[in-house]
Amino acid sequence: MAVRTATTKSPSSTRAGDGATPPRARPLVDVRIVLFTVSEGQLRVACPVVAGDRELPRGEPTPSEPLDASASRIVREATGIQEHYIEQLYTLSIHESRDWSVIVSYMALVRPEPTSPALAESQWLAAGDLAALSAADQMVVEYAVVRLRAKLGYTNIAFYLLPETFTLSDLQETYEIVLARRLDKRNFRRRVIASGILAETEEKRREGSHSPATLYRFRPTVDRETYLTPPWAGSA
Amino acid sequence: MAVRTATTKSPSSTRAGDGATPPRARPLVDVRIVLFTVSEGQLRVACPVVAGDRELPRGEPTPSEPLDASASRIVREATGIQEHYIEQLYTLSIHESRDWSVIVSYMALVRPEPTSPALAESQWLAAGDLAALSAADQMVVEYAVVRLRAKLGYTNIAFYLLPETFTLSDLQETYEIVLARRLDKRNFRRRVIASGILAETEEKRREGSHSPATLYRFRPTVDRETYLTPPWAGSA
């Protein structure tokens, strides 16, 4: 079944900077980030208040950065937080308050730092209660949650939601919060141990009236995150 | 581990159209599509020649279309072909010939039409031989191939690379071409039958000196493609 001969001439009418065609109006490129953390038993999203409205951290890229670096910078500028993981989600074109924007959405994760969280607690919304956000922002968050849940299954990503060392129960709790369902303790432990991403530490944590729990850390192994992330993720 | 109080004020310096900040230079939003087909035993990519160079179909979005519709229109304008499937890949910011562009890349599929393929055969490059393309375009194609291969495994996507009806051998051949490896006939047939995505037709195809082969078609069932594709894929 060959693709046979018959040339259609038509391109170039929409070409970029070829001088012949007058320059078009350009959309605003608007990078928005869904920054997650887990705190107080909930999956939360950073939603700073800007001009009275809650919104996702957002901003424009600059020519001198790779796009992923722009996203990271925008997180920092909007929240004062440096995320621990960031990944692009999707790009879409919308109209919002008379602007034409191309929104490039990102998902980012930050560990619940015990020290200086840099963003008031009130500025974190539970992922299940997004009514305060614009429709576009809600859409982006919903999708980010889907992606985050999916990626828990086949990557190390939970790493970026936990402190340096943690117990297996901490890890399981994080999974359960993000997935919003209970997991079987024995199966969970077996799987996560078998996967080899954890290293047991010497220490144990003793708290409460029960056996002390072994602390683990994630192996810095070259990890499984490179699955559906493009090779260039982070060029200029 | 609560996220505690300490507000950092800093956003809004990078905000969009809030009049206070002078308008920044905006990048060109450049949509590029990797349009695949399978022909003559090869996975091929549409690379029309523009101004003497081979390049991926590309163009700018307009305010009145959803972004995915822009991509589809650009395919049509650049190749004369209406693709059968299209999906967004990734967005990145690059400098190419003095322009600052935000490239939004797409993967599209078109069935090898027996009738009027609308693009000269010479304008299709084998996916393994991309030397004629720019570095940025090669990067995009490489990634599209990765995604296409991955998606073969858990979606109906091969549907869009085959004619209406086809034999199991045709289907297997398409998989083998895209994946660039051989598959076991019995396992392949069992899996694909068990998945329930195929419907047997009445007809058989007789060609060559051997038994006639049963023709199948894909079930129009609501399909598995909705996995990692965001819910809004196709809004305004």
Added chain:
DNA sequence: GCAAAAGTGTTGTGTATACACCCATGG
């Protein structure tokens, strides 16, 4: 009658799930 592709089963191996009890500790 022979070349060429269609079609067809079984077995082993690994992976995911369901499920319940004892142990160490602090108070």
Added chain:
DNA sequence: CCATGGGTGTATACACAACACTTTTGC
């Protein structure tokens, strides 16, 4: 001594891979 969470094993079902021969047809 008791309440709390830490930690452990087994049986079953399912998915996947390896593997070879018979049948139908056109020439």
